[in-house]
Amino acid sequence: MHASFPSQDNPLIRKLESIFTLTDDERQALQNLSMQLAVIKEDQDIVREGDRPSRSCLILSGFTATYKITAGGKRQIVTFGMAGDIPDLQSLHLKVLDISIGTLTQCRVGFITHDDLRNLCTRYPRITAAFWRETLIEGAIFREWVTNVGRREAYNRMAHMLCELLVRLRAVGLVEGYSCDLPITQGEFADALGITTVHVNRVLQQMRADGLIELKGDRLNIPDWEKLKQAGEFDPTYLHLEIDQAAA
Amino acid sequence: MTLTLQPIKVATGFDEDGMIVLDEKQRLVAVLVHLSDENEVAPGQWYLEAGFGRLDGINHPVFADLDAAQEWISQCLARGR
CATH class of the missing domain: 2.60.120.10 (Jelly Rolls)
Known part of the structure; x- marks a missing residue:
């Protein structure tokens, strides 16, 4: 088939x-x-x-x-x-x-x-x-995840992970502007980031209050990409993308 | 094991009160935080914010009430004997 x-x-x-x-x-x-x-x-x-x-x-x-x-x-x-x-x-x-x-x-x-x-x-x-x-x-x-989970604070860790997800989703055409569907639960983020669900929730609330992210249901919007990148110390080099737009 | 609880404000960034938990030798073994209603995953529950010695590690459970928290802490400490 x-x-x-x-x-x-x-x-x-x-x-x-x-x-x-x-x-x-x-x-x-x-x-x-x-x-x-x-x-x-x-x-x-x-x-x-x-x-x-x-x-x-x-x-x-x-x-x-x-x-x-x-x-x-x-x-x-x-x-x-x-x-x-x-x-x-x-x-x-x-x-x-x-x-x-x-x-x-x-x-x-x-x-x-x-x-x-x-x-x-x-x-x-x-x-x-x-x-x-x-x-x-x-x-x-x-390698990037080991560094992220092992050595960054929870807030920066989450910011880094969201940056990576957005760039990877953009590379396959699943991002509009700086918005994407991201149906990953807080419990799943906790298992990925090595922190508790309670901590994930605090971090997400803080990031919302700081204007880094907007979450509506499963929809993620990033109003200030540069600020999120900075918070996550995010450098997309490790994704080795050939398309410049994806690395924006 | 007899634990002693003392109320304390904890700077979690939210409006949350907590308890420091002392063992029978008056040593600090844990900090519990009463999660605010704003917390979206476990509002109103007690969260093991920090543990020391036997309670140190990546396990940070939430408890429905202080009794449950004390029982869990006692069991962890007893296991270490």
């Missing part, structure tokens, strides 16, 4: 083109990639730590969390996934998953078999390079 969207709206192509220049042939090959489409409800695991998947999961819409759980049952979210991401792409080469991936919202996903991915990579070495670049950038994001 092929995903039924035009090439310019294909989330995988959008995502890869934000970090890599694709030729028409390569774009077509990605567009022709077979995938099994599925809709997964919110708060469901897509894969679990210890799994040995024979396919990877492309997110077409919605948000996921990649996470690990301690023996005491505490969850650390190590990254958020969004349209265009293949959060378990590494399972193509690393046979056993060392993380779990769950949906935060209802997600539309496309499962791509490892056989198909391998064939694609064999036929199009530059797509292999693009996937490599993508996983290297994912590593850069993890």
Whole structure:
């Protein structure tokens, strides 16, 4: 089955083109990639730590969390996934998953078999390079998160995370001006930032009072991008985006 | 274990009162904050703002009332003996 969207709206192509220049042939090959489409409800695991998947999961819409759980049952979210991401792409080469991936919202996903991915990579070495670049950038994001969670104060930590989310969402066309849908709960932010939900709420209230963010339901608006960037000490270099606009 | 609670204002940035919690040797073991009604996740509940010694760490639970908080603190301290 092929995903039924035009090439310019294909989330995988959008995502890869934000970090890599694709030729028409390569774009077509990605567009022709077979995938099994599925809709997964919110708060469901897509894969679990210890799994040995024979396919990877492309997110077409919605948000996921990649996470690990301690023996005491505490969850650390190590990254958020969004349209265009293949959060378990590494399972193509690393046979056993060392993380779990769950949906935060209802997600539309496309499962791509490892056989198909391998064939694609064999036929199009530059797509292999693009996937490599993508996983290297994912590593850069993890390094940034360790620094953020380990060494910034909660307020700055949250500001940094919101900046990253906005820039990544903009790279796949999901931001209007400085507004985006961000259906991530305060509990989920707590698990990502390593602070309590109570603390997340205080920080968000303080950021609202300081004019850094406006939240209406799941809609985030950033009235003063420069101020938020400053609060988060945010420098988008680590996202290695090729599109200048995305890094604005 | 007998705990002693003493009211204290805590500068959380919100209009919130708290309690310092002392153990039987009058050592500070915890600071509890009565979350304001403005807090959107646990309004009116008691939050372990800070813990010391056995209570130091990343676990910061909220409690429905002070009795529940004291029971939890006592259990944590007893486990350390």
